[in-house]
Amino acid sequence: MSHEPLIVLDAVNKWFGDLHVLRDVSLTVDRGEVVVVIGPSGSGKSTLCRAVNRLETINSGTIRFDGKELPAEGRSLAKLRSEVGMVFQSFNLFAHMSILDNVMLGPVKVRGESKAVARERALALLDRVGIANQADKLPVQLSGGQQQRVAIARALAMQPKAMLFDEPTSALDPEMVGEVLEVMTSLAKEGMTMIVVTHEMGFARAAADRVAFMADGQLVEQAPPAEFFGNPKSERARDFLSKVLQH
Amino acid sequence: MDVFSDPANLQLYIDGFLMILKLTGASTLLALVLGLLLAACRVSPVPVLRAFGAGWVHLFRNTPLTLVILFCFFGLYSAVGVEFSDDLHINNYWLAVTGLSAYTAAFVCEAIRSGINTVPLGQAEAARALGLTFTQNLRLIILPQAMRSVVAPLGSIVIALTKNATIAGVIGVPEASNSMKTLIEARGDQTIAIFAVFALTFVALLVPVGYGFSALANRLMVRR
Numbered sequence: 001m002s003h004e005p006l007i008v009l010d011a012v013n014k015w016f017g018d019l020h021v022l023r024d025v026s027l028t029v030d031r032g033e034v035v036v037v038i039g040p041s042g043s044g045k046s047t048l049c050r051a052v053n054r055l056e057t058i059n060s061g062t063i064r065f066d067g068k069e070l071p072a073e074g075r076s077l078a079k080l081r082s083e084v085g086m087v088f089q090s091f092n093l094f095a096h097m098s099i100l101d102n103v104m105l106g107p108v109k110v111r112g113e114s115k116a117v118a119r120e121r122a123l124a125l126l127d128r129v130g131i132a133n134q135a136d137k138l139p140v141q142l143s144g145g146q147q148q149r150v151a152i153a154r155a156l157a158m159q160p161k162a163m164l165f166d167e168p169t170s171a172l173d174p175e176m177v178g179e180v181l182e183v184m185t186s187l188a189k190e191g192m193t194m195i196v197v198t199h200e201m202g203f204a205r206a207a208a209d210r211v212a213f214m215a216d217g218q219l220v221e222q223a224p225p226a227e228f229f230g231n232p233k234s235e236r237a238r239d240f241l242s243k244v245l246q247h
Numbered sequence: 248m249d250v251f252s253d254p255a256n257l258q259l260y261i262d263g264f265l266m267i268l269k270l271t272g273a274s275t276l277l278a279l280v281l282g283l284l285l286a287a288c289r290v291s292p293v294p295v296l297r298a299f300g301a302g303w304v305h306l307f308r309n310t311p312l313t314l315v316i317l318f319c320f321f322g323l324y325s326a327v328g329v330e331f332s333d334d335l336h337i338n339n340y341w342l343a344v345t346g347l348s349a350y351t352a353a354f355v356c357e358a359i360r361s362g363i364n365t366v367p368l369g370q371a372e373a374a375r376a377l378g379l380t381f382t383q384n385l386r387l388i389i390l391p392q393a394m395r396s397v398v399a400p401l402g403s404i405v406i407a408l409t410k411n412a413t414i415a416g417v418i419g420v421p422e423a424s425n426s427m428k429t430l431i432e433a434r435g436d437q438t439i440a441i442f443a444v445f446a447l448t449f450v451a452l453l454v455p456v457g458y459g460f461s462a463l464a465n466r467l468m469v470r471r
Contacts, residue, residue, distance in 0.1 A: 055372055075380065082378025092373035095469045096392050106377040109387060140470045151373075158377065 085155030145176025263426030282355025362393035402460025
């Protein structure tokens with residue numbers, strides 16, 4: 001892995017009213033690196049993830065992507081977002097479109113690719129995530145795990161420079177978590193730059209290059225998974241791990 | 248009922264309802280387009296557009312339609328000089344369509360806006376995350392889903408519009424209620440029968456419209 005920073009957050013602060021959800025958060029993600037963000041509910045993990053493509057605005061600090069500060073709005077922001085794939089907790093597939101159309105929409109409407117080219121890549125991606133035979137169905141006809149795999153394919157169709165995963169398995173039935181994590185693990189192995197907010201400690205151990213632990217809006221510590229899980233430095237992380245790992 | 252056995256009277260009845268259909272057809276089309284644009288204004292990030300949309304809705308939804316139609320004639324045409332045609336009848340027809348569309352668009356706008364509120368926030372977020380612009384998001388993701396959820400209320404609006412088209416009579420457009428008045432004045436002995444025929448014709452025209460919109464609403468409903 002090259003140590004070439006792709007995503008750089010510097011002293012980021014965010015308030016929701018009186019609630020200080022991000023406190024001076026600084027985080028650098030290198031090209032090809034997989035950073036898994038864990039921490040208790042309400043610690044600001046999701047907000048951090050959503051701030052990277054500016055679905056959440058920030059109050060102070062800077063976020064740079066690929067060398068440039070995030071644009072505030074308009075076409076340049078849309079362009080930046082098209083380079084960052086995002087996968088949501090609730091899938092958010094477009095309910096009125098077929099699976100195939102969901103995956104083709106971005107390349108055709110945002111990138112202006114021809115339908116034939118977009119269709120070919122969409123089908124290849126659906127095949128990769130194991131949904132090719134469902135291409136003509138509507139999202140509602142698929143299981144949660146299948147929908148989330150389509151959502152990953154939809155994001156990949158834009159050939160993004162990085163992928164953001166905001167609790168991608170939290171809304172899934174337990175038996176479907178594995179199939180989604182499997183796709184994510186293979187992406188990680190291929191060298192995709194990823195920020196993953198999750199409660200799946202197994203995934204963090206297996207696929208992360210680095211674990212970032214957040215609590216109360218602060219990035220408390222970050223370390224390679226073996227070091228973090230084996231020997232957490234902060235009291236807060238030890239406490240959290242003792243609660244999630246004891247069963 | 249022998250009032251309708253006179254061919255001239257029958258023609259008056261038929262022409263009256265044909266005019267209602269012509270008024271309704273043109274006004275429905277214009278009101279849908281205008282209502283859609285107003286709804287887009289009301290949810291847009293531009294404050295001026297939002298204020299314009301809100302102003303339109305407040306003005307036209309809270310003004311009696313009779314007043315709006317009268318304004319189209321005495322205000323737009325007589326005072327301001329807006330003229331659609333040299334032919335008085337054609338001119339009055341378009342003045343009435345203008346009033347009906349402007350008025351109905353306010354209701355269409357509010358129906359569509361409530362439809363937009365039924366689309367989960369995640370849909371718009373996913374579209375933004377893909378890099379779609381605000382207009383693309385509205386056109387490709389939000390409105391197609393919003394429109395499907397408001398087919399039934401739009402049906403009610405079209406039904407109301409059809410009945411409201413009779414108000415075009417106040418500026419001399421020869422529609423059904425004008426025909427009815429003429430017939431009653433000529434044949435006062437058959438007032439009840441004449442009323443009944445006109446009322447039942449409206450019912451016969453509009454009951455299928457109601458069922459049609461319900462069926463369409465079921466078919467187009469977005470399943471989540």
